[in-house]
Amino acid sequence: DVKVTQSSRYLVKRTGEKVFLECVQDMDHENMFWYRQDPGLGLRLIYFSYDVKMKEKGDIPEGYSVSREKKERFSLILESASTNQTSMYLCASRGRTNSPLHFGNGTRLTVT
């Protein structure tokens, strides 16, 4: 079974802090994704990576950056956290392009 592990289930940070969300997958998948999920808005793509050191912006990249130095790890960075970044953050990975995404259990981030 594919395992996608997000480093934290819950995080509470203060406005202006730099926040790192880590994600690791164990299936040698090339593609990895970061989404945020808010009530009524569904899944919104922040960034994705199709290979090591390669990244593409999704629909809502503002205020975020990513890092993929190793194939198994994809990090989401909030450069200066703001209250409107309070959300559930979901990491996912995928093998072939037509394969389903496999998600981690999410990180519930609260910015106060």
Next chain:
Amino acid sequence: EDQVTQSPEALRLQEGESSSLNCSYTVSGLRGLFWYRQDPGKGPEFLFTLYSAGEEKEKERLKATLTKKESFLHITAPKPEDSATYLCAVPPSGGSYIPTFGRGTSLIVHP
């Protein structure tokens, strides 16, 4: 641009009351369709892939079917533990890497 629409947004059932969730899609060419289950506070869990019209997949009380325009997730004699949000998605098309997700149906099964 691919589009996926799920209905209803929310569904309340009594235990044992069978029903269906709908996922309609508009894509340039059918390449498959995915169903996920998401429990509150957790990430979506992959359930099924359907690749061609007429295909069916089953898991316990769930059966997913696919036509050329839509997919149904039939829930037979549901139990409270089937309460969750169910998401459907289609794979990317036209050189894109990005799948298209519906917004989900929130199912609550009352005992």
